[in-house]
Amino acid sequence: xxxxxxxxxxxxxxLPLLIAGIVVGILLWGSFNWALEMTNTEKxxxxxxxxxxxxxxxxxxxxxxxxxxxxxxxxxxxxxPREWIHKxxxxxxxxxxxxxxLVGTIDTPEKFEANRLELAMHVWKTMKETxxxxxxxxxxxxxxxxxxxxxxxxDRHEEAMDEGKTCIDCHKGIxxxxxxxxxxxxxxxxxxx
Numbered sequence: 191x192x193x194x195x196x197x198x199x200x201x202x203x204x205l206p207l208l209i210a211g212i213v214v215g216i217l218l219w220g221s222f223n224w225a226l227e228m229t230n231t232e233k234x235x236x237x238x239x240x241x242x243x244x245x246x247x248x249x250x251x252x253x254x255x256x257x258x259x260x261x262x263x264x265x266x267x268x269x270x271p272r273e274w275i276h277k278x279x280x281x282x283x284x285x286x287x288x289x290x291x292l293v294g295t296i297d298t299p300e301k302f303e304a305n306r307l308e309l310a311m312h313v314w315k316t317m318k319e320t321x322x323x324x325x326x327x328x329x330x331x332x333x334x335x336x337x338x339x340x341x342x343x344x345d346r347h348e349e350a351m352d353e354g355k356t357c358i359d360c361h362k363g364i365x366x367x368x369x370x371x372x373x374x375x376x377x378x379x380x381x382x383x
Contacts, residue, residue, distance in 0.1 A: 226281065235265035238291060244302045245366050252365050261328075268324050268365065269313070276323070307369035314358050314381050322357035329357065359383070 228234065236242040246265075249255055254263040271277050296302040296309075317325070331351050336344040346360065362368060362376065376382035 226277065229281065230266045230270055230277070232264035232266065235269075240291070240296050240302060241265075243299060244296075248367050249365050254365050263328060263365075267327065271320075271323060272327055276320075303369075306367075307371060307375055310362075310366070310369050310372060311375060311379060311381070314362060314376065315379065317358040318356060318381055325357040325361075 236246045249265075254268070256262070270280050290296065294301070296305050317323075331347065334347060336347060339347065349355075350360065358381075362372065362382075373382060
């Protein structure tokens with residue numbers, strides 16, 4: 191057998207290995223994305239009693255939960271980016287939340303309240319850094335018709351556009367209760383005018 195024939199046979203022998211590698215890669219990629227999406231639902235978010243007992247209860251009292259248009263923003267809509275890379279980064283950062291779940295940092299309403307300001311500040315800081323990216327999935331200055339807004343809201347939105355403000359600059363506490371001392375802490379952190 192010539193070396194050319196041997197090379198050809200070796201190439202043919204590697205073909206099933208290549209096909210198997212592609213199939214395994216697709217299955218792993220699909221499984222990863224499936225797991226990513228399964229952890230990106232409101233049902234998953236409130237499966238932790240800390241979330242269900244605290245922030246989910248107050249969220250149900252807001253316009254993001256129930257409103258005249260029937261459009262509901264769920265936990266991931268506001269707290270998880272849609273873009274894949276940003277979503278993966280957020281999921282990696284969420285491992286810190288899993289650690290605190292395991293050690294019981296906020297496992298009672300009292301502990302949650304004691305940590306509410308720190309938790310809120312972290313979310314506000316992230317929203318400020320991302321120009322309220324998740325808010326803008328539904329709300330966008332370019333899509334706003336200021337003529338259809340209440341005069342006070344229209345004035346504030348126009349001011350925000352002119353000054354380059356982002357949603358979280360004015361809309362803290364729109365879905366969750368504001369923690370005690372939030373204004374002073376946010377101002378000190380540069381998150382409030």
